């Protein structure tokens with residue numbers, strides 16, 4: 403099977419697992435948690451795409467996530483202006499467009515300086531969400547009433563755990579498949595080459611800023627899509643959603659799962675949410691324990707949990 | 723008279739107070755393999771950097787077959803037909819050897835990537851990430867990335883750096899064949915005198931950022947100042 407065929411088959415199989423999970427898990431708190439986990443997994447995926455294709459570590463992706471949520475919320479709050487079916491994709495496209503413009507500048511910054519820059523920009527967005535009361539509702543947040551129907555589905559579907567779990571699961575699988583197809587395309591190969599050795603790529607005749615900015619835009623768009631689902635599910639968005647700690651959690655998920663593979667951050671999000679659920683029961687210091695786990699993974703599995711199969715294969719190869 | 727393949731006039735470059743190039747003139751005849759030698763720190767890599775657009779010159783001009791490329795960046799110079807390799811191996815470590823050569827070929831609309839893989843003994847490594855190949859393979863990959871196309875003028879900064887004497891000579895012979903067959907003009911920076919004398923028709927000697935001498939291998943071997951400055955008594 404070709405690479406693209408494998409991706410399509412994997413995506414279909416994973417998508418089909420969604421209803422099975424929804425059927426097996428008792429409705430209630432756990433399913434609601436899974437719905438939230440899928441939404442944050444999309445955010446982690448966006449952080450992973452940026453790391454995998456551009457080699458860039460972002461501490462500010464909650465800004466794109468939050469921007470998607472706010473824009474969708476504002477759009478849904480003005481139904482006379484735009485139908486919801488237009489407002490939601492527009493929120494994603496607007497964030498991607500802004501990220502492209504911003505990307506033309508910030509992708510020239512490398513390494514730790516880029517991480518610090520995203521942290522600063524993210525916090526600036528947090529401040530803006532707090533200050534622009536007229537638009538965002540300030541610290542009180544923005545309560546969003548959904549129209550009766552969106553894309554032919556009753557609004558309640560989006561705010562019911564099982565409904566949102568399925569929607570977010572499918573969105574997550576579709577976006578991951580998109581990212582995987584991109585990764586193995588010519589464009590994906592070029593961005594990886596630039597990640598590996600930007601100077602040499604230039605000497606081969608390639609401009610390096612546009613492709614990197616395009617990846618930044620794609621990553622921002624994926625994060626925004628997560629934000630749109632977030633506001634649909636919760637009917638509410640506040641500056642907390644844009645806080646750097648949200649960016650930090652997404653980064654932890656991505657690193658736990660590993661960014662060498664597209665699906666690594668999704669696995670990381672699953673581990674993060676399941677462990678958090680267990681640890682919260684045991685201790686208030688669950689975040690500290692999670693931090694220790696992250697350190698252990700980074701030391702012993704620098705490619706994250708998704709690097710494990712590859713490492714085992716290599717070890718077996720070395721012994722054989 | 724046809725334009726030189728590559729023509730530099732008055733190239734200068736300073737690093738802080740250090741003048742790495744002080745007014746270098748250079749003309750490459752189309753199709754020639756020109757050797758560029760000189761002691762450590764003479765400015766050979768700096769000259770390649772300024773010619774290829776890696777480092778801005780602080781003066782002077784560069785022409786490629788008559789076209790002024792002085793103001794162009796590295797990517798634009800590659801499209802104009804100027805390619806280079808690097809003294810310290812510069813490849814894409816995580817990417818498979820074949821994929822990176824395809825990437826290089828595609829940008830300039832070349833179709834010779836598979837043949838070049840064969841000719842440089844890299845075909846068996848096409849699917850292997852470059853970081854998992856031997857050092858010598860990586861050096862040939864660095865050369866292949868520059869040679870694919872082919873470009874009209876090729877600047878090679880010590881392509882055999884770190885190879886054994888035998889490997890260096892083998893690579894030099896291969897390089898001569900490939901460049902001849904493709905009609906590529908080459909500027910070859912090389913420490914190994916045996917290599918330079920073997921494949922270069924003419925040699926330029928750089929010392930302290932200025933050209934000390936230029937001539938055929940025989941002339942350079944006998945040039946008293948070159949012998950004093952660089953070759954020493956060993957090669958005399």
Ligand SMILES: Nc1ncnc2c1ncn2[C@@H]1O[C@H](COP(=O)(O)OP(=O)(O)OP(=O)(O)O)[C@@H](O)[C@H]1O
Pocket residue numbers: 737740741742760761762763764765766767768769809
């Ligand atoms: N990035 C830099 N910063 C400061 N000085 C530099 C830099 N690169 C080169 N130089 C200086 O410029 C001069 C020329 O260096 P260059 O690398 O061009 O010499 P070279 O002839 O290539 O030497 P080698 O044979 O060792 O490769 C040297 O004095 C060197 O110290």
Ligand SMILES: [Mg+2]
Pocket residue numbers: 766767768809879
């Ligand atoms: Mg040098």
